[in-house]
Amino acid sequence: MATRRSLLKTLSMLPLAGSLLGTEWLHGQSISKTVLEPGARNFFKELGLRTFINAAGTYTSMTGSLMHKEVTEAISYGATEYVNLDELHDKVGERIAELLGCEYATVSSGAFGAMTIGVAGIMAGMDNEKVAQLPDVTGLKHEVIVQESHNIGYTHALLNAGAKIINVKNTKELEKAINSKTAMLWFLNANTESGPIKHEEFVALGKKHGIPTFIDCAADVPPVENLFKFTKMGFDLVCFSGGKGIRGPQSAGLLLGKRKYIEAARLHTPPRGTTIGRGMKVNKEEVLGMLVALELYLQRDHAKEWKMWEDQIKLISDSAKSVNGVETEIHVPPHANHVPSLKVKWNQNIIKMTPSEARNKLKNGHPSIETVGSDKEIGITTWMMEPGQERLVAQRLKEVLSNF
Ligand SMILES: *Cc1c(COP(=O)(O)O)cnc(C)c1O
Numbered sequence: 001m002a003t004r005r006s007l008l009k010t011l012s013m014l015p016l017a018g019s020l021l022g023t024e025w026l027h028g029q030s031i032s033k034t035v036l037e038p039g040a041r042n043f044f045k046e047l048g049l050r051t052f053i054n055a056a057g058t059y060t061s062m063t064g065s066l067m068h069k070e071v072t073e074a075i076s077y078g079a080t081e082y083v084n085l086d087e088l089h090d091k092v093g094e095r096i097a098e099l100l101g102c103e104y105a106t107v108s109s110g111a112f113g114a115m116t117i118g119v120a121g122i123m124a125g126m127d128n129e130k131v132a133q134l135p136d137v138t139g140l141k142h143e144v145i146v147q148e149s150h151n152i153g154y155t156h157a158l159l160n161a162g163a164k165i166i167n168v169k170n171t172k173e174l175e176k177a178i179n180s181k182t183a184m185l186w187f188l189n190a191n192t193e194s195g196p197i198k199h200e201e202f203v204a205l206g207k208k209h210g211i212p213t214f215i216d217c218a219a220d221v222p223p224v225e226n227l228f229k230f231t232k233m234g235f236d237l238v239c240f241s242g243g244k245g246i247r248g249p250q251s252a253g254l255l256l257g258k259r260k261y262i263e264a265a266r267l268h269t270p271p272r273g274t275t276i277g278r279g280m281k282v283n284k285e286e287v288l289g290m291l292v293a294l295e296l297y298l299q300r301d302h303a304k305e306w307k308m309w310e311d312q313i314k315l316i317s318d319s320a321k322s323v324n325g326v327e328t329e330i331h332v333p334p335h336a337n338h339v340p341s342l343k344v345k346w347n348q349n350i351i352k353m354t355p356s357e358a359r360n361k362l363k364n365g366h367p368s369i370e371t372v373g374s375d376k377e378i379g380i381t382t383w384m385m386e387p388g389q390e391r392l393v394a395q396r397l398k399e400v401l402s403n404f
Contacts, residue, residue: 052368054384055393057337058219062370064243064250065384071248074292078285085271088284092291099298102231104259106266107252107290109280111218114239114255115157117277121265122184122212131267134276135162141183145174147195150188154216161276170196178209187215190336203234212236212261219336221245224302231256248293249286312382312390313340319394323401325350345377353404361400369393
């Protein structure tokens with residue numbers, strides 16, 4: 001039990017503590033009404049946290065993306081009633097599968113969680129003893145073959161389930177690596193360009209050898225078509241991040257594909273307790289938030305949004321180029337973060353400042369602006385900004401580059 005002294009100390013740390021102490025609290029009223037009035041508190045300010053304009057992109061460290069009001073409303077709604085967690089997942093899985101024209105789907109704990117439960121489902125199937133056995137893979141098919149150039153670290157999600165990664169360089173090595181312990185073939189869409197085996201051939205190799213294929217598409221909307229394309233192409237499992245381009249909850253994601261594998265993957269998730277996925281719970285609020293974010297994303301006018309991003313990038317590019325010595329390049333990455341993007345560089349004999357120094361000035365200025373970059377350039381995207389912020393970024397970038 002809290003003593004009165006510690007209670008007063010705690011209360012004094014809350015905003016509006018004066019009024020609470022003065023009247024309401026002492027008369028025994030609940031604090032929740034006064035303190036938790038929506039919009040009444042600036043939580044990040046209270047915590048002494050810097051908020052910023054996100055000119056970088058969907059970075060995990062920068063908390064991904066911002067959710068639309070419809071999504072946060074779905075989340076708030078979810079918090080008001082009890083439902084059975086499995087029944088909710090069943091219904092939402094069916095709804096998402098219908099929306100995306102695939103066999104089945106489930107809301108996962110991010111793309112990373114989707115990979116862990118996906119491979120676990122493939123390894124253990126519908127056998128509850130095997131489910132409980134993981135991450136011990138004794139007696140189970142557990143090797144996952146990956147193109148070496150695709151193995152940039154996200155395969156750790158597969159290791160978490162007990163799988164072993166086998167790296168191969170090309171088709172010949174891949175076929176040679178297949179044996180009675182092979183569980184799955186895994187593809188990283190972001191690195192399509194750097195691996196010799198492309199999508200269709202990869203899927204065909206899986207079918208030829210009777211081995212399921214999984215594609216990580218975490219950061220691969222836009223284009224919206226990708227939500228449909230890879231399940232149609234024949235990948236058995238496909239995952240997306242919830243909190244990147246789809247702008248759902250950052251800790252949610254989508255696992256799409258073959259029903260038998262997704263049903264098996266679900267056996268590793270809560271409410272079931274003795275599983276490797278018990279810690280990868282997706283609460284009802286985020287399940288609803290993910291569904292609504294997806295619905296909104298599918299309804300969006302993607303061509304119009306693209307045009308807006310192009311205009312925003314051009315505005316920022318023109319503003320930067322108006323400074324003597326600055327050069328810009330507009331580009332669109334072919335896979336992953338496939339959006340209009342800007343590179344800004346300059347002659348450092350004219351503008352005596354490194355890109356890191358300029359990025360720090362943007363970050364530490366008002367408003368704070370986060371960018372990406374290297375020792376050669378600043379990288380900017382606008383898709384994670386609120387409309388209008390592009391003007392502030394254009395202005396601040398020009399100011400920073402003009403004052404060295
Ligand atoms: C972001 C990302 C992940 C992790 O996705 P989460 O939704 O954060 O779990 C996995 N793979 C790739 C390629 C990513 O970009």
